[in-house]
Amino acid sequence: xxxxxxxxxxxxxxxxxxxxxxxxxxxxxxxxxxxxxxxxxxxxxxxxxxxxxxxxxxxxxxxxxxxxxxxxxxxxxxxxxxxxxxxxxxxxxxxxxxxxxxxxxxxxxxxxxxxxxxxxxxxxxxxxxxxxxxxxxxxxxxxxxxxxxxxxxxxxxxxxxxxxxxxxxxxxxxxxxxxxxxxxxxxxxxxxxxxxxxxxxxxxxxxxxxxxxxxxxxxxxxxxxxxxxxxxxxxxxxxxxxxxxxxxxxxxxxxxxxxxx
Amino acid sequence: xxxxxxxxxxxxxxxxxxxxxxxxxxxxxxxxxxxxxxxxxxxxxxxxxxxxxxxxxxxxxxxxxxxxxxxxxxxxxxxxxxxxxxxxxxxxxxxxxxxxxxxxxxxxxxxxxxxxxxxxxxxxxxxxxxxxxxxxxxxxxxxxxxxxxxxxxxxxxxxxxxxxxxxxxxxxxxxxxxxxxxxxxxxxxxxxxxxxxxxxxxxxxxxxxxxxxxxxxxxxxxxxxxxxxxxxxxxxxxxxxxxxxxxxxxxxxxxxxxxxxxxxxxxxxxxxxxxxxxxxxxxxxxxxxxxxxxxxxxxxxxxxxxxxxxxxxxxxxxxxxxxxxxxxxxxxxxxxxxxxxxxxxxxxxxxxxxxxxxxxxxxxxxxxxxxxxxxxxxxxx
Numbered sequence: 001x002x003x004x005x006x007x008x009x010x011x012x013x014x015x016x017x018x019x020x021x022x023x024x025x026x027x028x029x030x031x032x033x034x035x036x037x038x039x040x041x042x043x044x045x046x047x048x049x050x051x052x053x054x055x056x057x058x059x060x061x062x063x064x065x066x067x068x069x070x071x072x073x074x075x076x077x078x079x080x081x082x083x084x085x086x087x088x089x090x091x092x093x094x095x096x097x098x099x100x101x102x103x104x105x106x107x108x109x110x111x112x113x114x115x116x117x118x119x120x121x122x123x124x125x126x127x128x129x130x131x132x133x134x135x136x137x138x139x140x141x142x143x144x145x146x147x148x149x150x151x152x153x154x155x156x157x158x159x160x161x162x163x164x165x166x167x168x169x170x171x172x173x174x175x176x177x178x179x180x181x182x183x184x185x186x187x188x189x190x191x192x193x194x195x196x197x198x199x200x201x202x203x204x205x206x207x208x209x210x211x212x213x214x215x216x217x218x219x220x221x222x223x224x225x226x227x228x229x230x231x232x233x234x235x236x237x238x239x240x241x242x243x244x245x246x247x248x249x250x251x252x253x254x255x256x257x258x259x260x261x
Numbered sequence: 262x263x264x265x266x267x268x269x270x271x272x273x274x275x276x277x278x279x280x281x282x283x284x285x286x287x288x289x290x291x292x293x294x295x296x297x298x299x300x301x302x303x304x305x306x307x308x309x310x311x312x313x314x315x316x317x318x319x320x321x322x323x324x325x326x327x328x329x330x331x332x333x334x335x336x337x338x339x340x341x342x343x344x345x346x347x348x349x350x351x352x353x354x355x356x357x358x359x360x361x362x363x364x365x366x367x368x369x370x371x372x373x374x375x376x377x378x379x380x381x382x383x384x385x386x387x388x389x390x391x392x393x394x395x396x397x398x399x400x401x402x403x404x405x406x407x408x409x410x411x412x413x414x415x416x417x418x419x420x421x422x423x424x425x426x427x428x429x430x431x432x433x434x435x436x437x438x439x440x441x442x443x444x445x446x447x448x449x450x451x452x453x454x455x456x457x458x459x460x461x462x463x464x465x466x467x468x469x470x471x472x473x474x475x476x477x478x479x480x481x482x483x484x485x486x487x488x489x490x491x492x493x494x495x496x497x498x499x500x501x502x503x504x505x506x507x508x509x510x511x512x513x514x515x516x517x518x519x520x521x522x523x524x525x526x527x528x529x530x531x532x533x534x535x536x537x538x539x540x541x542x543x544x545x546x547x548x549x550x551x552x553x554x555x556x557x558x559x560x561x562x563x564x565x566x567x568x569x570x571x572x573x574x575x576x577x578x579x580x581x582x583x584x585x586x587x588x589x590x591x592x593x594x595x596x597x598x599x600x601x602x603x604x605x606x607x608x609x610x611x612x613x614x615x616x617x618x619x620x621x622x623x624x625x626x627x628x629x630x631x632x633x634x635x636x637x638x639x640x641x642x
Contacts, residue, residue, distance in 0.1 A: 063556055137289070137398060137546055171551075171559060175405070178551040182403040 004039050004047065009055055011082045014067045019054035022047025025115070026088040029054045030079070030099030032239070033123075033135070033177035034147075035169065036060055042241045045249035050092065055082070057102070059176035061169045072124075072180050072188055076105035083113040092256060096120040096241050097213070098181060101188075104225075107202075108194040116259050118203045118252055119221065121213050121238050125195075126187035127220050133212040134185075136178065146211040149237040186213070195224035201259040202228040205251060207236030207243065229255065262603070262640045265355055265612040266314035266629070267323035267513060270307045270341075271540055272331040273619045274299040280331070285543045287330040287395040294331070303334060306622050308341070310615075310629065312348045317633035321353035321386060323612060325457075326360050328392070328399040332540040339373045346381040354381060357457050357478065357513075357612070358388020361418070362410035363400050367435060370414070371421040371442055378447040385452040388478075389415055394548045405552030410434050412467075422451035457513065457612075460490035461558055469497040469505065478511035478612055481541075484585025484602065487512050491606035507609025512602060515587040515614040518631040522590040529589045529628075530578045532620030538575040540618060592635030599640060611640075 004021035017036065021043055027050035031037055036056035046052050058078060059066030069075055079102060083091065093114050095103035100122025107117055126132075133146055144154040162170060202225050206218040215232055222230045231251060236244050275286070276294055283290050311322040324341045327333040335341055338356045345354050354377070359370055378385040391411045397404040413432045417440070420430065426441030446452055456468040457478040468475040477494050479487045491510045498505035515536065517529035549559060581587045588598045602608060615632060616625040 136550060139544060139546060168560065171556060171563075174551040175556055175559075178403065179405040182397075182405065182550075182552075183401050185401070 004043065006038075011078065011085055012067070014058045014065050014078070016056045016058060016065065017061065018056065019043060019052070021052045022050050024050045025092060026051045026053065026086065026090075027092040027094060028083075028086075030093070030095035030102050031057065031060075032095075032097030032099050033173065033181060034097075034239075035173035037242070040242060040245065042245040042249055045245065046252070049253060051088070053086070053091075057099075057176070059179065060173050063172050063175055066176060066179075070179065072101065072105055075102050075180060076109055079106045080110055080113075086113075090115040092116045092118070092252075094118040094120070094252065095122065096239060097123050098177065098186075100124065101181075101186070101191075104191060104195065104198070105188070107200065108191065108197045111197075111199040114200045116201045116203070116256055117198065118205065118255065120205045120240050120248065121207060121210050121215075122204070122221070123181065123186040123213060124188060124191050125217060125220050125224070126184070126189075127214075127217050130214050130216045132186060132214070135212055136182070147238045148243055149207065149209040149235050150243055153243055192220070192224055195221070196226060198225045198228075201255070203251065203255040204228055204230045205240055205248060206230070206232050207238060207240045208232050208234050209236060210238045212238040262599075263320045263508070263610050264318075264637055265321040265323045265357075265511075265610065266311060266317075266319040267325075267355075267357065267612045267614050268307055268311055268616060269325065269327075269332065269614065270303065270334040271536070271618060272300060272303060272334055274303070275331045275539070275619075277535070277539055280539055285395070285547055286332055286540050287327075287543060287547060288398045290331055292329075300334065307334075307616070308344060308348065310622070310625055311345055313626070313629065315349045315352035317629060318637065319352060319633070321355045322349070323355040323357045323386075323388075325357045325388070326390070326392070328363075328396050330395070330399075330540075339377060342377050342385070343380065346377065346384070349384075351384075353384050353386055355386035355455065356388055357386075357455060358390040360390050360392030360396055361414035362391050362407045363396060363402055364414070367414035367417045368421060368437060368440065368442075371418040374418075374452060375422065375442055375444050375446045378452050379444050381447075383447040383452075385448070386455055387452045388455045388457050389418075389475075390457055391553075394550045394553045395543060397550045397553060398547055403552070404550040406434065407553055408463075419451065419454075422446050455511070457511075458490075460486065460493075461554065462493060463555070465490065465493050466497045469494050469501060469509075471501050471503060474498075474509060476509045476511055476610060478513050478610065480513040480612075481586065484598075487514075487585070487602065488605045491608055495607070505607075507603075507607050510606060510608035511610030511612055512606075512608050513612035513614065515581075515617045516595060516632060516636075517587070517589040517615075517620075517628050518592055518595050518636060519627070520591060520631075522594055525589045525591065525594075526578050526582065528624050529587075529617075529620070532616075532618040532624070533578050533581055533587055533589070534576065535618035537581065537618075592631065595632070595636050596639050599636070603640075 009018040100119035101124030144157040148154045204221045206215040218230045324338045326338045427439045430437040455476045458464045468477045479490045495505045519525035
């Protein structure tokens with residue numbers, strides 16, 4: 001197993017930070033609107049089985065490398081370039097929230113470079129009559145409380161005092177998130193129409209107590225993505241990969257083992 | 262000096278105990294708190310006040326646009342302007358302003374202003390603004406593209422007013438195959454364009470550019486900031502190689518005049534404190550949605566906010582007068598403060614907010630009378 005390290009990764013004119021860890025089949029994790037997570041326990045668990053890639057999205061951390069990316073379609077095209085440039089076998093694609101949305105946008109365009117897809121509380125699809133939370137109007141404290149079921153996570157987030165550099169990165173994350181997801185809010189009306197094009201085994205995980213994107217949305221993904229398996233995680237909020245890292249790792253491993261047979 | 266009698270048209274019958282239960286008087290304040298019977302009376306009172314301003318000799322009367330808020334009842338300011346045209350004869354009517362990025366067809370704005378200019382036979386002044394941050398929560402428009410849309414909508418509207426049609430407009434956000442305005446504006450080449458702003462340096466340089474020379478109005482800021490922004494405009498003009506005229510520089514401020522300083526503060530207190538603490542106060546998530554300003558302006562604002570501490574206390578009239586954010590006092594005090602700003606900036610357009618917050622009709626009328634009789638004549642010319 002290769003030790004976790006952060007490398008610079010370049011696609012076209014855009015250079016981003018990327019966490020690399022582990023060895024095995026390649027697994028690409030796409031982060032959510034909150035920004036690049038760095039090395040979190042989930043990645044250590046996955047690294048025991050996979051060659052893990054966790055890039056920071058263009059524009060996140062610093063707007064200067066947003067390049068020409070103005071919307072989610074641009075971001076999907078960027079990741080198609082990214083996948084074509086990877087010198088690996090087909091990848092397991094995993095994404096949370098915004099990252100799940102990007103993953104789905106990539107998959108409906110081209111699945112050739114994908115082996116499986118795992119979506120954790122993905123954005124991208126809207127269910128009428130089931131309103132999302134408004135993360136852009138929440139104060140930082142409200143956001144922390146609303147993102148987790150287990151409030152001890154929220155308390156820890158609230159207690160953190162970011163350095164000036166971290167605060168700058170968080171602000172850039174917020175700007176880039178707004179650029180991609182403000183209107184229509186966190187979905188692309190066209191995506192749902194094309195989800196039948198997802199040709200790889202797909203797992204959808206959703207925290208039962210997600211206050212940003214309600215878990216009721218999981219059903220729509222199940223209806224639209226052929227053969228998708230949906231699992232609702234009890235006592236869990238929007239960021240299951242953090243709040244229930246062990247469980248999420250187990251689910252991913254079990255699902256992919258099954259997909260292999 | 263030129264005088265604009267400006268109005269925000271706040272919803273005064275607001276239940277302040279209910280207001281206190283919500284994070285803002287904008288966007289999220291339940292509209293069950295709006296009583297149409299009382300609201301209709303408010304419109305009547307405010308139209309009367311603005312009409313009365315013509316009798317008092319103001320050069321212009323002004324209205325503005327805000328959405329989904331008790332702070333101002335004018336989501337469509339051109340409707341008010343249209344009513345004012347019918348009630349007045351000579352006074353200019355300034356719409357300060359219309360929020361350009363919020364619409365999907367800037368042609369509609371060009372058409373409305375053009376109609377108003379014809380209906381009033383050339384009495385219209387057009388303010389172009391982006392709207393405050395809350396507008397992007399209210400309309401859902403992506404704040405990331407606010408500045409781009411503002412500049413492109415401006416280009417489209419001005420070319421619609423000035424270029425012989427039909428022609429095609431090719432933009433990033435707006436694409437129009439046929440631009441061919443009927444009616445064309447009454448004023449030639451078009452109604453004056455003013456730029457009310459909180460003072461971003463990008464906006465100041467843009468407004469001051471020689472091809473525009475748009476009057477720039479600073480709103481709701483301390484004496485120090487107003488002075489700094491107006492002088493930034495003067496500096497920008499010098500860099501462009503010309504000297505800014507006083508008529509390019511405006512200051513918008515709440516003003517209250519009474520026979521003594523003490524009486525002025527006592528009478529204005531409830532009105533001005535409600536304006537800042539109940540009607541205007543917004544959490545920064547609502548006031549500054551991401552992308553509404555550049556990242557660097559946002560950082561400056563947040564650092565400033567950090568330095569000041571989050572606003573734990575309500576502003577008092579004494580603090581507001583002290584900082585120069587409002588002017589309240591005897592005629593002599595008010596004249597001196599305006600003179601002081603004129604000396605430090607050379608500004609020549611005073612946009613006076615004479616009704617603010619919960620200030621009653623009676624006190625508003627008295628304030629207007631005093632201002633027109635005891636302040637305006639001394640500062641004319």
